[in-house]
């Protein structure tokens with residue numbers, strides 16, 4: 001059989017037979033990974049693709065022809081001509097036995113366990129375990145232990161895979177967890193009283209724990225796994241742009257989980273990013289477009305508001321234009337904003353403001369990942385699109401010139417929280433587009449509600465100059481629309497007859513045609529993992 | 544279209560006797576007097592005997608100390624085909640998982656009994672109860688306190704001596 005094109009040409013490969021099917025894999029691939037490539041998911045606890053494999057959970061045993069005993073597939077390397085049976089009676093019997101041992105002490109906790117529904121013990125026992133337990137003896141009882149930070153440990157549920165210990169040792173390089181005691185008395189514990197408190201990547205141990213032994217305090221009892229919808233997205237916490245999943249229920253984000261991307265974040269994300277989800281649920285949103293300054297403001301439909309705005313922009317042709325963007329809005333929206341500004345008149349300022357941390361926080365075992373200094377997801381995208389950063393590290397100040405500007409003024413996505421009500425008083429035309437209202441928008445001629453990144457499709461550019469897509473996980477409130485849709489329509493009208501983008505894909509291909517940095521990229525081609533920008537521009541590190 | 548009228552032929556007044564029909568009716572009455580056939584129930588003085596598997600409004604079982612038995616596992620809202628159970632889980636002061644909000648809309652409920660069947664801790668039950676008229680619609684959403692206060696007997700979904708329903 002062909003090698004499915006998975007092994008890079010020229011690299012040494014081996015061909016083996018797994019369950020009567022031939023598969024060719026790169027040399028050095030374990031049987032477990034080879035089986036996964038061939039389409040057979042073998043059970044495993046201690047093995048994790050981001051960690052070392054100690055082969056101690058004994059649940060990945062498979063039969064290898066010629067070997068005297070069953071082999072742990074996570075550490076047995078694939079060899080040429082090997083014949084492996086993952087579902088022979090012998091292998092199944094052995095795995096069933098191992099599972100029964102796990103259940104000797106594991107409580108029947110599923111109804112009150114947060115992992116229920118995504119638990120590997122549930123899955124494996126359901127797939128391969130015994131129908132009924134035969135245990136008669138009482139189970140051990142440990143109770144639960146607060147590990148500090150966001151992590152809670154239920155000792156009774158632990159299957160002793162030591163993933164958590166190895167994560168802290170190998171990836172966080174901050175050994176704070178260990179196994180104490182032996183045999184059935186073994187539990188995971190912390191060395192010092194502070195436990196995981198202050199460790200900035202400790203939340204990952206909750207993700208990698210295959211059972212409900214480590215759970216998040218924040219998420220405790222909040223939602224059942226099967227009630228959550230999952231949407232691929234990008235973390236808005238910093239310019240690293242970790243790939244994540246938004247887990248939503250009732251149109252609220254309930255938690256964030258890392259999504260694998262070997263180039264950006266591996267399997268991990270930081271605790272700061274994880275805790276940020278509450279900002280995505282912030283209420284008090286703008287829901288309908290409105291036109292008119294101060295007391296004259298009244299609601300307007302989109303058609304009416306955009307029609308009026310178009311007429312005002314045409315009348316203002318040649319004016320001095322200043323633009324305030326935001327590093328939390330998508331590239332498509334920012335690029336369309338810049339183009340609308342350029343179409344209207346002379347753009348004399350294109351700025352954004354964003355918060356900065358004092359320093360980076362790197363994950364030692366996966367150095368590509370760090371919580372970056374720029375605490376906004378699209379700082380590099382905004383820079384690439386010609387925006388420059390103003391104001392302080394707390395995203396305040398820096399808008400004095402803009403506030404007093406007497407030409408055309410666009411604001412997209414900046415709440416102007418620190419600005420006075422007199423902001424934009426002198427502007428001949430002031431357009432405020434945002435998710436939340438602002439006191440400083442009192443002088444806006446148009447207030448247009450736009451969607452946040454969690455409610456729309458689009459792209460961000462991260463600190464590695466990598467363009468990454470995100471998908472909508474929440475319903476937009478009221479009549480809010482994506483910024484690229486609103487601005488794309490305006491731009492098309494201003495340019496006279498150009499077709500306005502009707503989808504995020506169309507908006508991106510417009511962007512790829514308009515901006516050299518994005519040239520050659522296709523929306524489809526970005527996929528779920530993104531792709532590097534064609535020509536890195538303006539990216540000279542943190543500001 | 545022509546309208547056809549059928550004229551009933553009746554015996555002339557004074558030329559017929561109802562005696563035979565009356566006697567026939569009375570004989571039936573007397574027969575019941577001697578050998579009663581209980582078809583009518585003197586409700587509400589007399590209450591019907593409900594079948595053990597009768598499924599009426601719900602009842603939440605409580606522990607001896609008055610806490611609800613429900614552990615907020617979320618299975619009954621998941622299984623409910625009428626989607627009429629609302630549950631918000633949480634933790635009480637002893638670190639025990641319990642339902643902060645547990646409501647059943649008895650108007651939407653179809654009394655299938657699946658919530659009782661799925662409950663891992665035998666907390667929620669459908670019960671032997673049918674007198675649930677109310678003056679206001681809102682009152683049909685039973686909250687946790689009301690479900691715990693209900694005191695009718697609960698439904699037997701299967702015979703304990705015949706677990707396989709044979």
Ligand code: SF4
Pocket residue numbers: 157158159160161162163164165188208209210211213214
């Ligand atoms: S707490 Fe979880 S990750 Fe850690 S050893 Fe136990 S089961 Fe494994």
Ligand code: SF4
Pocket residue numbers: 235236237238239240241242265269270271272273274369370371372
């Ligand atoms: S490192 Fe940055 S992008 Fe990654 S999870 Fe943390 S805040 Fe989010």
Ligand code: SF4
Pocket residue numbers: 622623624625626627628647651652653654655656657658659669
């Ligand atoms: S009896 Fe059926 S419809 Fe009624 S609450 Fe229970 S599961 Fe839902």
Ligand code: SF4
Pocket residue numbers: 111612613614615616617618619620630658661662663664665666667
């Ligand atoms: S199934 Fe039982 S324990 Fe679970 S939520 Fe419903 S009543 Fe509570």
